Amino acid sequence: MPLHRFKAEFFKALAHPTRLAILDQLRAGERSVQELQQALAIEQSNVSQQLAVLRNKNIVDSRKEGTTVYYRVRDPMIFQLLDVARIIFNNHLIDTQEMLATLNEEQ
């Protein structure tokens, strides 16, 4: 079924830590690239690249004001989607503990 290919593309756009972090930032409203860069503490070109992915999948919109570009999430439903995802995460405490173990290993 070809519709599944498009939905897969959509989920693929969400399937990246930086892009999820960007979307979390945008929960509070629109943000400039610079603000995002500072909040996430990553390189400028990296922020732009990830924003480009979200833009190409129509997940975010941008607005230019002078040299500053402001981004915002196109459909608030996206946040609802992320909320449901969070609930699914919380539902599986066993997995969460495994996750915490992994997180500890990393330091």
Next chain:
Amino acid sequence: MPLHRFKAEFFKALAHPTRLAILDQLRAGERSVQELQQALAIEQSNVSQQLAVLRNKNIVDSRKEGTTVYYRVRDPMIFQLLDVARIIFNNHLIDTQEMLATLNEEQ
């Protein structure tokens, strides 16, 4: 933020046409590998590979009965997630039309 890495992994598991098709099949309840294979009309080992991805991310559970293995979605919230995703899709008719155009090109 490291939590975002885990959420990204979760979305990555959904970001594949075959896996989305499998989840759609599982909406009606548990299904054997064989049933999934027939419904999706793809190779058996491919079905197993995709099921392995869903299993590793704790999205599906399996149950063995003789030589048959039945799969089911672990948390019904997954379907709610897919439903919200569908709504987001439907909200953007412009994109949908672009999508249909692409679909036509393919034949």
Next chain:
DNA sequence: AAAGTATCTTTTAATATTCTAATATTCGTA
């Protein structure tokens, strides 16, 4: 134990994604 099913895993080559660094573009201002 042998043979047949159903499922799973491994391997390999092709393709896609990611990160980093470098370069380009766009706009405001001197």
Next chain:
DNA sequence: TACGAATATTAGAATATTAAAAGATACTTT
């Protein structure tokens, strides 16, 4: 028009994902 600031794009190496084929495992029946 030249410069600085903000953002975007490109290029290339490293890594990850994919599909297909082959081989391995597990269970049932004989």
